[in-house]
Amino acid sequence: MAEEIIDGYRLRNLMATGQSSQVWEVVQQAGHRHFAMKILLPEKAHDPEHVRLLLHEANVGKQLAHPNVIKISHVGQDRKNPYFVMEFFPAGSLKQRLMRKQWDFIKERAHSIFKQAATALAYMNASGWLHRDIKPDNMLVNSAGELRIIDFALAKRIEKDGFFKRMFRKRGAVQGTRSYMSPEQIRGHHLDGRADIYSYGASVYELATQRPPFRGGSNQDLLQKHILEAPASPQIHNPDVTKEFADLVLRMLAKKRENRPKNFHEVLMALNTMRIFKSVAPVRKEG
Numbered sequence: 001m002a003e004e005i006i007d008g009y010r011l012r013n014l015m016a017t018g019q020s021s022q023v024w025e026v027v028q029q030a031g032h033r034h035f036a037m038k039i040l041l042p043e044k045a046h047d048p049e050h051v052r053l054l055l056h057e058a059n060v061g062k063q064l065a066h067p068n069v070i071k072i073s074h075v076g077q078d079r080k081n082p083y084f085v086m087e088f089f090p091a092g093s094l095k096q097r098l099m100r101k102q103w104d105f106i107k108e109r110a111h112s113i114f115k116q117a118a119t120a121l122a123y124m125n126a127s128g129w130l131h132r133d134i135k136p137d138n139m140l141v142n143s144a145g146e147l148r149i150i151d152f153a154l155a156k157r158i159e160k161d162g163f164f165k166r167m168f169r170k171r172g173a174v175q176g177t178r179s180y181m182s183p184e185q186i187r188g189h190h191l192d193g194r195a196d197i198y199s200y201g202a203s204v205y206e207l208a209t210q211r212p213p214f215r216g217g218s219n220q221d222l223l224q225k226h227i228l229e230a231p232a233s234p235q236i237h238n239p240d241v242t243k244e245f246a247d248l249v250l251r252m253l254a255k256k257r258e259n260r261p262k263n264f265h266e267v268l269m270a271l272n273t274m275r276i277f278k279s280v281a282p283v284r285k286e287g
Helices: 048-062 094-099 103-126 161-169 193-208 219-228 243-252 264-272
Strands: 009-017 023-026 034-040 072-076 083-088 140-141 147-149
Touching: 009 034, 009 147, 034 094, 048 083, 094 193, 103 140, 103 147, 103 161, 103 193, 103 264, 161 193, 193 243, 193 264, 243 264
Parallel strands: none
Antiparallel strands: 009 023, 023 034, 034 083, 072 083, 140 147
């Protein structure tokens, strides 16, 4: 398959394989530029739901233009090989870096990485989109510490939540990743940007402590903990975490969304004035 050409893009190097798709490094024949192509696996290429999710992800991404959001440039409607083309950003996810025990890399760059992710999500929410699947797997960081948010398959337009909408809204299908889902997302309730704040809080908790805020003996047990159990302070699992950052993370993980920061701009303002780890020198401001 590596020699295959799809719509003028030559598949060069397999970068990642997921449950339903692969990401390839490709070279555009016309301009010899490098891109990444996400393409459905052959056994999924004719599954209408997988095709819908792939095209939805591509169409959402095409509407977003931010330095910390992966740039999607072209959507292919090829029936045999549904795909989309995005910027070539050779980098591992933060989940992969955790699994490879690259603690020093994460620790040294945590302040910058967390701010870049919050900036990207502030932009997404302000553009009217919820990501709904924020997790370390969906944050790519290259060796220079530059971050991109990826995977918009579950992204959804933010709806205004009026009284009548609440009365007649059907309970939504529960979608997301269990270790990072807000209580309201688990319950299928109306969501706003504070659901992404919860998932972001669960992600930075894991990146700062090397473990997610909750673990369960079963999927149902894990979901129940998100709904009912207060998370332990990140300082319990990593005493090097500052109290200011631990308190912010616990606010982001509040069960009631009214008790979380109201948006990512508030999160960013808090991050600007604090250190993540006691042992890392504060970032010197220029000027």
